[in-house]
Amino acid sequence: MTERARPGPTVSRRQALGLIGVGAVAVTAGVTGWATSGTPLARPTGPIPPTGESLRTPADLTSSRGRLAVELTAAPGASLAGYPATAWGYNGSSPGPTLRVRPGDELAVRLRNGLDQPTNLHTHGLRVSAEGNSDNPFIHIAPGQVFDYRIAIPTAHPAGTFWYHPHAHGHVADQLFAGLAGALIVDASDEPAVSADRVLLITDTTLTSAGPATADTTSRMVGRQGELLLLNGQHQPVIPAATGDLQRWRLVNATTSRTLTLRLDAHPLTRIALDGITLPVATTDETVRLAPGNRADVLVRPERSGTFTLAATTDPRGAMGMMAGAAVGGETQPLAALATSGPARTPSALPTFPSGPAPVTGATTGARRLTFTMGMGGGMSGGMGSGGPGMSFGFDGRSFDPARTDQIVAVGAVEEWTLTNPTPMAHPFHLHVWPFELLADSAGSPPTGTLQDVVLVPAGGWVRLRIPFTALPGRSVYHCHILDHEDAGMMATITVG
Ligand SMILES: [Cu+2]
Numbered sequence: 184m185t186e187r188a189r190p191g192p193t194v195s196r197r198q199a200l201g202l203i204g205v206g207a208v209a210v211t212a213g214v215t216g217w218a219t220s221g222t223p224l225a226r227p228t229g230p231i232p233p234t235g236e237s238l239r240t241p242a243d244l245t246s247s248r249g250r251l252a253v254e255l256t257a258a259p260g261a262s263l264a265g266y267p268a269t270a271w272g273y274n275g276s277s278p279g280p281t282l283r284v285r286p287g288d289e290l291a292v293r294l295r296n297g298l299d300q301p302t303n304l305h306t307h308g309l310r311v312s313a314e315g316n317s318d319n320p321f322i323h324i325a326p327g328q329v330f331d332y333r334i335a336i337p338t339a340h341p342a343g344t345f346w347y348h349p350h351a352h353g354h355v356a357d358q359l360f361a362g363l364a365g366a367l368i369v370d371a372s373d374e375p376a377v378s379a380d381r382v383l384l385i386t387d388t389t390l391t392s393a394g395p396a397t398a399d400t401t402s403r404m405v406g407r408q409g410e411l412l413l414l415n416g417q418h419q420p421v422i423p424a425a426t427g428d429l430q431r432w433r434l435v436n437a438t439t440s441r442t443l444t445l446r447l448d449a450h451p452l453t454r455i456a457l458d459g460i461t462l463p464v465a466t467t468d469e470t471v472r473l474a475p476g477n478r479a480d481v482l483v484r485p486e487r488s489g490t491f492t493l494a495a496t497t498d499p500r501g502a503m504g505m506m507a508g509a510a511v512g513g514e515t516q517p518l519a520a521l522a523t524s525g526p527a528r529t530p531s532a533l534p535t536f537p538s539g540p541a542p543v544t545g546a547t548t549g550a551r552r553l554t555f556t557m558g559m560g561g562g563m564s565g566g567m568g569s570g571g572p573g574m575s576f577g578f579d580g581r582s583f584d585p586a587r588t589d590q591i592v593a594v595g596a597v598e599e600w601t602l603t604n605p606t607p608m609a610h611p612f613h614l615h616v617w618p619f620e621l622l623a624d625s626a627g628s629p630p631t632g633t634l635q636d637v638v639l640v641p642a643g644g645w646v647r648l649r650i651p652f653t654a655l656p657g658r659s660v661y662h663c664h665i666l667d668h669e670d671a672g673m674m675a676t677i678t679v680g
Pocket of ligand 1: 610611663664673
């Protein structure tokens with residue numbers, strides 16, 4: 184069942200047909216529109232209107248008596264943003280169902296691969312074993328095959344917002360962009376009640392009548408970006424609220440490449456958790472910034488009736504010397520609208536949420552330095568990634584090789600890692616299984632004092648992390664969470680044991 188990961192394939196006939204589909208839409212959609220109820224989406228010509236739909240909530244699948252056993256089928260045939268059945272989903276929906284477990288539970292997922300390419304399952308942010316049939320990124324499930332995951336959630340696992348998505352090297356960006364992602368919540372029994380507890384999973388995509396659009400070489404180099412920015416698979420849905428509400432929004436940045444800064448018109452955002460770890464002290468700010476893979480839990484407390492835009496600004500990126508004109512991002516787009524009703528009310532009181540595990544303090548047992556590398560193909564061993572002709576992505580001059588072990592760490596170690604990024608793009612760094620604390624960075628940020636699992640490493644800059652490897656021996660990966668970069672080789676292996 185376990186096979187060696189392979190570099191991604193070149194453009195297949197099916198993908199080439201997908202590209203042809205773009206042209207077909209351009210020609211036909213203006214004439215016929217989409218044969219569905221709801222708002223037709225005549226892409227790629229003209230602006231896409233908001234659907235005006237109420238926010239949909241993915242189905243909850245909740246554990247009982249210590250176990251959540253689910254079957255997930257990853258397959259084409261899901262709808263996104265009113266496009267009929269052109270996306271890929273889990274059990275026919277994108278996002279997939281929300282998996283809800285508790286500390287100490289067993290999560291049993293029978294994953295069926297209904298795609299024409301390998302897939303697998305990563306439980307992003309969970310502090311669980313990376314071995315065997317747990318959160319093992321080296322498993323590849325062939326088309327038509329079934330795999331049984333058994334993931335033991337430790338009894339001391341923090342309660343919070345996590346998510347799941349495919350992690351089959353070479354296919355990750357394609358599969359996420361097509362719609363394969365879902366929320367994974369670890370519930371606690373001692374959290375304050377809220378008026379509404381919402382999963383808000385953000386993706387972006389470009390769809391055609393032939394399915395998800397494919398990305399060209401330039402898009403893969405800077406990280407692809409979809410024309411549609413979606414919330415729970417919907418284009419600019421409406422989030423209902425009453426004045427006086429206390430709503431908890433579990434924001435998940437599940438886009439393939441975008442670092443997003445979110446702002447809710449006339450409402451500050453009170454952040455209570457980052458990356459599934461509840462903060463010791465909530466912070467209230469005008470904006471929340473999420474790199475790809477990051478989550479934030481925020482409290483929203485509407486006081487008066489009205490309609491307020493939740494907008495997302497995408498960090499500019501690209502601007503690579505050899506790719507003049509390839510820079511993308513910088514735009515602000517509406518993501519949703521908050522529609523409140525009721526008489527003006529004083530805001531509800533801020534409850535206290537039990538804080539998550541604190542980072543370790545004291546001396547570290549070791550230090551290492553890692554460097555993001557992007558370069559012309561000849562400069563790196565391990566062959567060229569699929570980032571494009573002549574471009575290679577990796578760490579320390581090497582592209583991903585699942586057979587090579589790049590870092591060996593003793594279980595029990597607490598290490599300081601300095602990640603240096605001499606490239607002209609910011610890269611979001613993600614380490615599986617072992618969350619870390621940001622101690623310092625080239626921008627002069629103070630230590631965060633909290634654990635997280637994705638950190639943005641600025642272009643031409645560095646970050647310093649403290650990583651406790653105090654539990655969960657095993658072999659896993661770290662990588663750039665611009666998933667096109669990961670697929671192109673900006674990933675490496677780590678063994679803790
Ligand atoms: Cu990157």
